[in-house]
Amino acid sequence: MSAGVVAIAVVPDQRAGLTMWELHELSIACTVFGVPQPDLVDPWYELRLCGSPSAGPSPGSPFSLRTEYGLDALVGADTVIVPSVPDAVVEEGEDVPSELVEALREAAGSGARMVSLCTGAFALAAAGLLDGRRATAHWQHTAQLAARHPEVIVDDSVLYTDEGDVLTSAGATAALDLCLHLVRRDLGADVAGRLARRLVVQAHRAGGQAQFIEAPVPPSDDDSLSPVLQWAVEHLADPLTVDVLARRARMSPRTFHRRLQEATGTTPLQWLLQQRVARAQALLESTDLPVEQIGERSGLGTAANLRRHFTRTVGVSPTDYRRSFRPSGPPSRGR
Structure with a gap:
């Protein structure tokens, strides 16, 4: 049978x-x-x-x-x-x-x-x-x-x-x-x-794990936002705030908040979190950096803070996520 x-x-x-x-x-x-x-x-x-x-x-x-x-x-x-x-x-x-x-x-x-x-x-x-x-x-x-x-x-x-x-x-x-x-x-x-x-695949990925959706800088018809959003992505490790971003965009914090929400459908702080989690995903996929350094480089701070935000957003822990992408050979070193 x-x-x-x-x-x-x-x-x-x-x-x-x-x-x-x-x-x-x-x-x-x-x-x-x-x-x-x-x-x-x-x-x-x-x-x-x-x-x-x-x-x-x-x-x-x-x-x-x-x-x-x-x-x-x-x-x-x-x-x-x-x-x-x-x-x-x-x-x-x-x-x-x-x-x-x-x-x-x-x-x-x-x-x-x-x-x-x-x-x-x-x-x-x-x-x-x-x-x-x-x-x-x-x-x-x-x-x-x-x-x-x-x-x-x-x-x-x-x-x-x-x-x-x-x-x-x-x-x-x-x-x-x-x-x-x-x-x-x-x-x-x-x-x-x-x-x-x-089959040379991971033995088990939980169904609740998030689909791996990239979170790039969203396109926007508002030309005044694109430069500051791109700059933010390049400086995620810095202590970015709404005031910092608004000042760089030469807007009031209230105007910046409104325009970003119109362009992306989310608030500035939520957008920053998405970008930082996406950066952490990329580092987990491509390097063997410890989670403490990934937290710092992505702007999420401590390892505990990284684990909390990452697990809430992606659906699995950083360690489990890394296993999904771990190659069979030695991992590369982040620079």
């Missing part, structure tokens, strides 16, 4: 075929659940690719995919994964294909664990499977997901969500995190950890 039947619902865009991103998330699920691991568990998962066969590459796409099973084979699987939906569903507001929606509802009704990777959440939402539940997707698409499905509790900050029988993930590497999380749930931490080492 296998570790479980995993059925992947593949619905290429009839106009564009499989995109690179769709193929990426599909390949992640196939790699985790479709490659036998006899030294870990034998037999491994039984994988089914389910969908509508494609006669050949669609215009604009070099890829085509023929599936052995139709969407009706989702029923009876232990786990159903939707790795993506056609771009037109997300970008143009088209409906999720009705045959996929109906197949997902039937699979969920039969007791399957329902999973989406990135934009696959749009399919689960269309089937009503995310109503009243926390869900996520790649942060670039969560606004559309929330707007189209207000009954879903969309969280754009996490890597993945686990609601028991319904799980969702952000895109790219977060999809791999969720797949390994499923293996951990099914077969234990030891098997998941050994598989992660085989």
Whole structure:
């Protein structure tokens, strides 16, 4: 008996075929659940690719995919994964294909664990499977997901969500995190950890960890702000205050506060904190500096202050965050 039947619902865009991103998330699920691991568990998962066969590459796409099973084979699987939906569903507001929606509802009704990777959440939402539940997707698409499905509790900050029988993930590497999380749930931490080492990835990233969103100086139509914001980013280690920034911008503190909030949607102090956490992220990713020095260089001060603000903003401690980016070779020295 296998570790479980995993059925992947593949619905290429009839106009564009499989995109690179769709193929990426599909390949992640196939790699985790479709490659036998006899030294870990034998037999491994039984994988089914389910969908509508494609006669050949669609215009604009070099890829085509023929599936052995139709969407009706989702029923009876232990786990159903939707790795993506056609771009037109997300970008143009088209409906999720009705045959996929109906197949997902039937699979969920039969007791399957329902999973989406990135934009696959749009399919689960269309089937009503995310109503009243926390869900996520790649942060670039969560606004559309929330707007189209207000009954879903969309969280754009996490890597993945686990609601028991319904799980969702952000895109790219977060999809791999969720797949390994499923293996951990099914077969234990030891098997998941050994598989992660085989795939040369971190054994476990908690779902509550924040998606890694860069926080650059935001574009602004207010030319009077850009120079001072860029200067602030270059002097984060200095004791910056609203008065200091306002004086450099040749504005009153009140005017500076108002204009920055109009340009960025946040207050000066909140903006400074975001930039300092982003600087700390960059230093944790690229150097082996101790947290005390990172606190100083980012302007967050003491190690305790760094840990408090970093954990609150990113969702994990600086140490755990660094592990996510630690290369296999010796780390570089910060200068």
